[in-house]
Amino acid sequence: MKKNYISILIVIISAALLGLVFIQLYWIKNAITLREDEFYRKVTFVLFQVSNKLEKIETMQHIQSVSNEQWEKMNAMNNPIIGNTLFYDTIKTFRDEDMEIKVVEGKTLDSSKKIISQSIEGNSKIGKNSYDFKLNLNAYNHNSITATINDSVYLLQKEKRSNLISDLVEKMYEPENIKPIKERLNKDLLDSLLKNELLLAGINTPHDYNVFDYYGNPLFELHKNQLEKFQTLSYNMKLYPSDIIEKPHFLSIYFPKQKSYLLKSMGLILTSSVIIMLFVIASFTYTILTILKQKKLSIIKNDFINNMTHELKTPISTISLAAEALSDPEISNNSSFRTNYLNMIKDENKRLAMMVENVLKSALWDKPDFKLHRETLDIHEVLLEIINSLSLQVQVKGGKIEKRFLAENTKVYADKVHITNLFFNLIDNAIKYTIKTPEIVVETSAHNNYIKIAVKDNGIGISKEHQKKIFDKFYRVPTGNIHNVKGFGLGLNYVKAIVEKHKGQITVKSEVNKGSCFEIVLPTKL
Incomplete structure (x- = not known):
């Protein structure tokens, strides 16, 4: 896959992911807003109900304070004077300060329930004058006088009832009956x-709740921090809204845990949304990482094929030339030439075999079932053997390998073949990647139950960018001006794999043009 296609694909996937996340967040925000609006409506309705009930209770208390005589008047005014009734021979008397009225009715017992007799008596005193009246009406002679009397009595009742209600209202708003808010409001009742x-x-x-006057002063005691919260985060409703004389007071309520309460009430919705969003993000991230990983593997594969082709081409060409030379009778008859070419073919054949062996082994040391043949080894003896075998190469370049064996407990339980190959690769790399006179130091030190081996050189060094990748399979650090260093990028990957199989650790410290230091820590045998 071309680089441009991968970049475009990553951009498209990222844009789609951001779009989905934005839509999900927008939906969550709207859901929270709707829940907050619903909460506001509920709280406002609660405050309205409380204010309304407080006013009704106060009104009833005022009405109950009216005298028994006024109550009797009110009840009397609510009864009709003339009209259909289920009772027979009914006598009703109505009293007021200036008049006493008595109504006597008699009705038939048949289904029509006609009035057969009716009389009204009145006695009134108005100032110095007084008058009495009595009317007897015949049920069989209902003329206009009956209707006039009926209407007159009804209007009298209506006027008296209206006057009684007016008196009641006047009493409720008399100055001596208007109380301060602290006396009017019962905190226990309000709380309930x-x-x-x-x-x-x-x-x-x-x-938390409180009552505030028109100027924002609280009725009940408050701390300063509570007052600030009531001023900014509370819900408010006017108390006693029908008051036309008193200055208004407001009931305020504040919910300290409102946000957590609303989020908790939306727990299932929010949790499912977050889980889905995280799942989508993880899926997209995994897809992008997989694409990048495949791209990286593709580059490594191409580099490996190129390196392997180059590495195999040299010995194959050498063997081909040697075989062609031996086919010449003059060269084949010369024993010294023949022996030289045969040895060349043999060496190059070994080299090819070793290359193939390394490639095959690289597929084995990553497997979990890779087995080591452990035995007790003296790490100093292993290192000394390797140094002796490579000292000639260092001497040819005019350099040296310095030994600093400081560890006392040098026994390790390890696979001799792989441990030897491990340190051979490290020291061999130190020689190959040094342009100037090589100065290599192999140092050991003991720390509790492990031994640390450091291989230092003064070579070309490794930049920080490449230090994270040098242990990856098939990865090779660009060598700059060094063109004779060959390999497949398997050496350091093999080193790390063997160290980890022995329950050890490997680290690298390096600076460009100043050299590198590889430190290996292995557990010692007690």
């Missing part, structure tokens, strides 16, 4: 009403 209305509205979260 609030709790009950909140429960009915389905609001079950801690709350």
Whole structure:
């Protein structure tokens, strides 16, 4: 896959992911807003109900304070004077300050229930004058006088009832009957009403409430921090809204845990949304990482094929030339030439075999069932053997390998073949990647139950960018001006794999043009 196609694909996937995340967040925000609006409506309705009930209770208390005589008047005024009734031979008397009226009715017992007799008596005193009247009416002679009397009595009742209600209202708003808010408001009653209305509205979260006057002064004691919260985060409703004389007071309620309560009430929705969003993000991220990984593997594969082709081409060409030379009778008859070419073919054949062996082994050391043939080894003896075998190469370049064996407990339980190959690769790399006179130091030190082996050189070094990748399979660091260093990028990958199989650790410290230091820590045998 071409680089441009991969970049375009990553951009498209990223844009789609951002779009989905944005839509999900927008939906969550709208859901929270709707829940907040619903909460606001519920709280406002609760405050309205509390204010309304407080006013009704106060009104009833005023009405109950009216005298028994006024109550009797009110009840009397609510009864009709003339009309159909289920009773027979009914006598009703109505009293007022200036008049006494008595109505006597008699009705038939048949289904028509006609009035057969009716009389009205009145006695009134108005100032110095007084008068009495009595009317007897015949049920069989209902003329206009009957209707006039009926209407007159009805209007009298209506006027008296209206006057009685007016008196009641006047008493309620007399200055001596208007009390301060602290006397009018019962805190226990207010608390009980609030709790009950909140429960009915389905609001079950801690709350604080208070009453404030027109200037924002609280009726009940408050701390300073609470006052600030009431001023900014509370819900408010006017108390006693029908008051036309008193300055208004407001009931305020504040919910300290409102946000957590709303989020908790949306727990299932929010949790499912977050899980889905994280799942989508993880899927897209995994897809992008897989694409990048495949791209990286494709580059490594191409580099490996190129390196392997180059590495195999040299020995094959050498063998081909040697075989062609031996086919010449003059060269084949010369024993020294023949021996030289045969040895060349043999060496190159070994080289090819070793290359193939390394490639095959690279597929084995990553497997979990890769087995080591452990035995007790002296790490100093292993290192000394390797140094002796490579010292000639260093001497040819005019350099040296310095030994600093400081560890006392040098016994390790390890696979001799792989441990030897491990340190051979490290010291061989130190020689190959040094342009100037090689100065290599092999140092050991003991620390509790492990031994640390460091291989230092003064070579070309490794940049920080490449230090993270040098242990990857098939990865090769660009060598700059060094063109004779050959390999497949398997050496350091093999080193790390063997160290980890022995329960050890490997680290690298390096600076460009100053050299590198590889440190290996292996557990010692007690």
